[in-house]
Amino acid sequence: MAEKALTGAGLRGQVAGQTALCTVGKTGSGLTYYGYDIKELAEKVSFEEVAYLLAYGELPKESQLTEYRTRLKSMRGLPQPLKDVLERIPAEAHPMDVLRTGCSFLGNLETESDFSEADRNIERMLAVFPSIIMYWYRYSHDGVRIETETNDDSIGAHFLHMLHDKAPSELHAAVMNTSLILYAEHEFNASTFTARVCASTLSDIHSCVTGAIGSLRGPLHGGANEAAMDLIENMESPEDAEQTLMGMLERKEKIMGFGHAIYREFDPRNDIIKAWSKKLADEFGDSRLYDVSVRCEDVMWREKKLFPNADFFHASAYHYMGIPTKLFTPIFVMSRVTGWTAHVKEQRANNRIIRPSADYTGPEARPVPALSER
Ligand SMILES: CC(=O)SCCNC(=O)CCNC(=O)[C@H](O)C(C)(C)COP(=O)(O)OP(=O)(O)OC[C@H]1O[C@@H](n2cnc3c(N)ncnc32)[C@H](O)[C@@H]1OP(=O)(O)O
Numbered sequence: 446m447a448e449k450a451l452t453g454a455g456l457r458g459q460v461a462g463q464t465a466l467c468t469v470g471k472t473g474s475g476l477t478y479y480g481y482d483i484k485e486l487a488e489k490v491s492f493e494e495v496a497y498l499l500a501y502g503e504l505p506k507e508s509q510l511t512e513y514r515t516r517l518k519s520m521r522g523l524p525q526p527l528k529d530v531l532e533r534i535p536a537e538a539h540p541m542d543v544l545r546t547g548c549s550f551l552g553n554l555e556t557e558s559d560f561s562e563a564d565r566n567i568e569r570m571l572a573v574f575p576s577i578i579m580y581w582y583r584y585s586h587d588g589v590r591i592e593t594e595t596n597d598d599s600i601g602a603h604f605l606h607m608l609h610d611k612a613p614s615e616l617h618a619a620v621m622n623t624s625l626i627l628y629a630e631h632e633f634n635a636s637t638f639t640a641r642v643c644a645s646t647l648s649d650i651h652s653c654v655t656g657a658i659g660s661l662r663g664p665l666h667g668g669a670n671e672a673a674m675d676l677i678e679n680m681e682s683p684e685d686a687e688q689t690l691m692g693m694l695e696r697k698e699k700i701m702g703f704g705h706a707i708y709r710e711f712d713p714r715n716d717i718i719k720a721w722s723k724k725l726a727d728e729f730g731d732s733r734l735y736d737v738s739v740r741c742e743d744v745m746w747r748e749k750k751l752f753p754n755a756d757f758f759h760a761s762a763y764h765y766m767g768i769p770t771k772l773f774t775p776i777f778v779m780s781r782v783t784g785w786t787a788h789v790k791e792q793r794a795n796n797r798i799i800r801p802s803a804d805y806t807g808p809e810a811r812p813v814p815a816l817s818e819r
Pocket residue numbers: 664665666667669698699700701702703704705706707751754755756
C-alpha cells in the first residue's frame with residue numbers, strides 16, 4: 446500500500462512513541478496486529494482470539510482460548526449500584542455518554558489500585574461493556590430489566606442477543622465477529638493516543654478508557670459510522686446518492702465515513718465489511734442501502750480520490766442486522782477497548798510522561814492592568 450505524505454497540523458507524521466501492537470498503512474494489506482494481517486485474522490479467527498492476542502502478545506492455544514472465553518462469560522454481570530446508575534440515565538442520552546459514565550462508575554466499584562490488576566480489569570471491561578450499554582438501552586427504551594448473563598460464546602452474539610431478546614443467526618454472529626476484529630486496534634489514532642497520554646501520568650485503567658471513549662465519540666473518529674448512516678438512510682436510490690453527494694461536495698461539506706489520516710488509497714478493512722454488507726443486503730431482501738453506499742464510494746473516488754474508511758460500510762451492515770444507529774459507535778468501543786488497553790499496558794511498561802511543547806502565538810509579555818483600567 447502506498448504511504449501517505451504525512452505533514453502539517455494534528456501531529457501528522459510525527460512519531461510520538463513506539464508500539465509492537467500494530468502497523469497501519471505499511472506492510473501487507475496495510476493493517477497488521479502483532480504481525481498478523483487483518484485479512485487473515487478476519488477470515489480465520491474469532492474476535493476473542495484477537496482480544497487475547499492484543500492482551501497477551503500471542504494467539505491463544507485451544508485450552509487458553511477455552512479458559513479465556515469462560516472467564517469473559519463469567520464477567521458479564523452488572524453490580525447493582527451500576528444498574529442503579531444506568532437506570533437514572535435518560536433515554537435521550539447518547540449511548541456513548543452512557544458507556545463513558547458506565548466505565549467511569551465501574552472504576553469506582555472495581556478500582557485498579559495496583560497495575561498488577563490490569564489484566565483482570567481489562568477482561569472485565571471487555572466482558573461487561575455490552576451489558577452496560579444494553580442494560581441501559583433496554584431499560585430506557587423498552588422499560589425492561591434484562592438479564593445480561595447470557596450463555597452466548599462470543600461477545601458479538603451476546604450483544605445481539607441482549608438487543609433482540611434472542612440468540613442471533615449464524616450470519617449475524619459472524620458479521621459481528623468480523624466487525625469487532627476490524628475495529629480492535631489501529632496504532633496511535635486519536636482515542637488510543639488519549640488513552641496513552643492518560644496512562645503516561647500513571648493513572649488508573651478506567652480513567653484511560655473513559656478518556657478514550659470521549660475521544661472516539663466525535664464524528665471525525667468513531668462517530669463517523671453513525672454520521673454515515675444519517676447520510677445514506679435518506680438516499681432513495683443510487684441516482685439520488687450521486688446528486689446528494691455532488692451537492693455536498695459543491696458546498697465543501699465533509700462526507701462522513703470517507704478519507705483517513707494515514708491511509709492514502711484505501712482502507713484495508715473496507716473490502717471486508719463491504720462484502721458482509723452485501724451478504725446482509727441479500728439476506729434482508731432490500732439492497733437500497735448497499736446500492737447507495739456503492740454509488741457513494743464511486744462518486745467520492747471519481748470526484749475527490751477519497752475512499753470509504755472502516756466506518757462507511759459498517760453503517761449499512763449494522764442497519765441490516767436491526768441495530769439502531771445510536772448503538773453503532775458503542776460497538777466500536779466494545780472492540781477498541783482491546784487496543785486501548787493493550788496500549789495502556791505498553792505505555793506503562795516503558796513510560797515517560799507524554800508532554801509535548803507548543804509554539805506560542807499569544808501576545809507579548811505585558812503588565813496586568815488594574816480592574817478600573819481594563
Ligand atoms: C475509524 C475512524 O476513525 S476512521 C475516520 C472516520 N472519520 C470520518 O470518516 C470523518 C470524515 N473524514 C475526515 O474528516 C478526514 O478524512 C479524517 C479526519 C479521517 C482525516 O483527516 P485528515 O488527515 O486531515 O485528512 P486529509 O489530510 O487526507 O485531507 C485532505 C483533504 O481532503 C479533504 N477531505 C478529507 N476527508 C474528507 C471527507 N470525508 N469529505 C470531504 N473532504 C474530505 C480534506 O478537507 C482536505 O482538503 P483540503 O486539503 O482542501 O483541506
